[in-house]
Amino acid sequence: MEQLTDYSINFPHLHIYLHHVGKNIMIGNFSVAYYGIVIAIGMLAGLGIACWMAKRTGQKTDTYFDLALVAIICSVIGARVYYVIFRWDLYKDDLLSVFNLRQGGLAIYGGVIAAIITVFVFSRVRKLSMGLLCDTAGLGLVLGQVIGRWGNFFNREAFGGYTDGLFAMQLPLSAVRSSDVTDSLLQHVVEVNGISYIQVHPTFLYESLWNLILLILLILFTRHKRFDGEVFLLYLAGYGIGRFWIESLRTDQLLLPVIGYPVSMALAALLVVVSVSWIIIWHIRQHKKTV
Secondary structure, eight states: OOOGGGGOEEEGGGTEEESOOOSEEEETTEEEEHHHHHHHHHHHHHHHHHHHHHHHTTOOHHHHHHHHHHHHHHHHHHHHHHHHHHTGGGTTTOGGGGGOOTTOOOOHHHHHHHHHHHHHHHHHHHTOOHHHHHHHHHHHHHHHHHHHTHHHHHHTOSOBSBOOSTTOEEEEGGGSOGGGOOHHHHHTOEEETTEEEEEEOOHHHHHHHHHHHHHHHHHHHHTTOSSTTHHHHHHHHHHHHHHHHHHTTBSSOOBOTTTOOBHHHHHHHHHHHHHHHHHHHHHHHHHHHHO
16 A cells, blocks of 8 residues: 655755655546556657658658557557566466556557557558658657656656666655565665665656657658658667667566566667668668669
8 A cells, every 4th residue: 555655756966856746646536547647648749740740741640640549559559468478477366467557567669569560551551651651650659758758757667776876766665566676776775754765777767868869860860861761760779779778777677588688678789780780781772773
């Protein structure tokens, strides 16, 4: 059961002390999780920027409304399935909890994979360029991540190990999952007014800021792209680089079976290599055609 002290979140070196950050809001007798609200805002904002880019590049905005109706649902399912597969220990004894998204548990790479499959099928059905769809909808995906990561803030999850750096974040020990608390965090517990806090890297913030910078760069690059799909490939490479570093800090990593290596780090590295290689190969082929 949540205690009053569970609501506080501090950034001591920034002199920011938030004494009541709730996890949900009551609408009548119904409790709505802030996590879900933030994710929904991210999706709507993502659709908005995709439609804006569609207009800017002479495409029909209705195409992206239709795509969003399918892609959002498939992406959420993909993100959940991905997370459950690699954190099966959390759900094996309570299978119904698999359907409870209120406490988080969405893995972005699962959503990206599902989105790519959805765009592939959609492009074939509508006879549209998959590369162009990915370039346009991809910007919406990035903005959705910029906003959506703040859902982790409200849920007190997806944080990193101990730090005493400028952005160090303090969370009440009683407010986080025990499985996410490492021995190092326990060794550096901070007592403030009788409350035990762990002091962590706010990796949700790192990723949100990284994606915001990436989004700006991708928008600026759009006018200079050489082929449909290049912007999306740059997104995969840019996000992969940031995710590889940020994931290395986290305490709740999803691990590959047997070898125990963080699956997101492995996938991030793979996407960087594949995306960059694809772009280089395309440019080499174009150069050969002009020689």
